[in-house]
Amino acid sequence: MKTQNSVPTTKVARASQFVKAGVKVGGNYIKHYSKKLIDPSLSKEELHKDNAADIYDALSELKGSALKMAQMLSMDRGLLPVAYTDKFTMAQYSAPPLSGPLVVKTFKTYFGKSPSELFDKFDINSVNAASIGQVHQAWKNGKKLAVKVQYPGVADAVSSDLKIAKPLAVRLLNLNERDIDRYMGEVETKLLEETDYELELKRSIEISEACAHIPGLVFPAYYPELSSKRILTMDWLDGLHLKDFLKTNPSQDVRDRIGQALWDFYDYQIHTLRQVHADPHPGNFLMRNDGTMGVIDFGCVKVIPEFYYNNYFRLINPDTLEDPVLTEEVFTNLEFLTPADSLKDRQFFTDLFKEMTLMLAEPFAVDTFDFGDDAYFSKVYAFAEGLGKVDEIKNSKVARGSQDGLYVNRTYYGLYAMLNELKARVTTTKPDWLRSKKVVA
Template identity: 90%
Template sequence: MKTQTSVPTSKVARASQFVKAGVKVGGNYIKHYSKKLIDPDLSKEELHRDNAADIYDALSELKGSALKMAQMLSMDRGLLPVAYSDKFTMAQYSAPPLSGPLVVKTFKTYFGKSPAQLFDTFDMEAVNAASIGQVHQAWKDGKKLAVKVQYPGVADAVSSDLKIAKPLAVRLLNLNERDIDRYMGEVESKLLEETDYELELRRSIEISQACAHLDGLVFPKYYPEFSSKRILTMDWLDGLHLREFLKTSPSQEVRDRIGQSLWDFYDFQIHTLRQVHADPHPGNFLMNADGTMGVIDFGCVKVIPDFYYDNYFLLVNPDTLDDPKLTAEIFNNLEFLTPEDSAKDRTFFTDLFKEMTLMLAEPFAVDTFDFGDDSYFTKVYAFAEGLSALPELKNSKVARGSQDGLYVNRTYYGLYAMLNELKAKVVTTKPEWLRSKKLAAVT
């Protein structure tokens, strides 16, 4: 794989990369419409492929928050054309790695020693490179280790990158700036947390120990003495990322076991710990033929406030939507409805969010859910696509939905997407108070 010898760190250099990407995208549109004059039936598939490649190339050189945005977008398969989500998936675990001299420089900055002086052996060639950092293999006292090294300058560039990238996001996602601005603070705070490996070290130890009792999950041991603000060292875990794992044609039994472990992992974090590994993309899980799964990377953790938790999950119970007064109260609390809404607006958005809630909460309404049912996901993606075209949403003077929902919803979206790729049938465990009494009476 081609290595990268430097990362643009100044605002001017990083802005130039975004500008370069924008110019290439503009050129691709010109090329597309020139061809369309000759062939009026020409689709946008080639345009999407060219734009996706040019944007990814620019973001992959920037690393950090820019590449992280591509990673996040790759999870939203209903939000972007397939060409974008397929290309941006590379940001999950196969971005261009940094060259050896930059890695050595990072070690000397934080330890005053080279990696060769700290470890018995250290492989200078990265085995995995993603958005915030890359992973190297090392050995110490007979133990095989994974050493994550953060790309230089990414922590300092988070805020400026988000400001520079906003126009590109507006164009790609067809969103207005008000909607993006509403959540920018939440995204910025989480990205800043992800660049703090000392915080990640503490959270990794805390959450992995709390979840150690869950069946089928494997967590690495972490080593504070070989970790710092920009370097994180842990045990090496064997296993395959999701797509490589699926190529081995695992049995349905193994798929279901891994799927159940995923569900139980998130169920326990959300309902017991009230904080959750909020980055459920395939690059953070290592799957094995025996149905066990390694869990890595606790850089993005969402602490769920009690007020949001109580309202969000009360809404997930199907019985709640049968109570108009309680539903309206929760919609107000979650900021789906606002004091500025007219009676017409309240009716429209109440119906819209009731439909959305029923759809996304379907797995909670039953004891067992087949995530291999593609018709369910086709319905969800079609609904999401329809939302982007609704004039009532596009022209709304307020952004809707609590900022706390951004990462909670993303967590469930990522979880559902992985379970769908696994084609897993899962027992959807949940707190007893989340079970519908009316459905239970029927069955």
């Protein structure tokens, strides 16, 4: 894979990358419609592939929040055509890496020393490159280490990148500008946190220690003396990312054990710690054939406010949706319903969100759930795809849903998607108050 010798850091340089991508996309549309004049039956598949490749190339050169957005979009099946999802998945752990001189420069900036002066041995070629930083192998005092080095300038460019990227997202992905504005503050806050490796170091240690008792999970030790605001050092963990792990043809028992560890990890964080590793994409987990799994990268952590937690999870208890008054209260608290809604809108969106809640809460409604049930996921994806065609949603003058739901929903979406790929059967543990109080005859 080619390395990158520089990262655009000024607003002008970064904006020009977005402009360049926009020009290429425009050219792709012209090419597509020219071909369609000759062949009216031509699908948009080639157009999507060309656009996805051009956009990914531009974003991968920018690194940081631009590439992180591609990574987030790759997890949302149904939101984008498959060509985009497939290409943007590369942002999870295989973006073009920085060249050696840029890595050395980063070390000298934050430690006043080169990596070879800090470690007994340091591999200048990265083994993994994602959206915010890349990982190198190093050794010190007989220990093999993973050293994450942040790309230059990404922290300073978060706010401006989001402003520049918004029009491209609205036009190309057909996203609603009103909805994007509503959640932009939450996204910006989380991206800024992800660029602060001192904060990540603190959270990594705290959550790893709190979850160390969960069977099947393995966490690295972290080294504050070898870490800084833009460099993070931890133990090297062996294991495979999900796609490579599945190629080893693991047994159903191993899939189930890893799936259970994943479920228990998120169950404990959400319901006990009230903060959660909100970046559940395959690049952050290292799976092993003995049924254990390493957990890395606590850069994106969502602290769940008590008011939101109490209302959001009250919907998991099926008794709530059988109580119309309570359902309306909870939907209003979660901003699914608004004071401006007409009676007709109120009924429509109540019915819509009840249907959505019942579907997404199906794993909680039973003691054991088979996430390998593709019929369930086909139903969920079809529902999500259908939402984009509903006139009441397209014409709604308000964005619906609390901004706190953005990363909580993303967390569950990522968790469900990984469990589906694992084809894992999981005991869906949950607090007792989420269970129905009705006696089953």
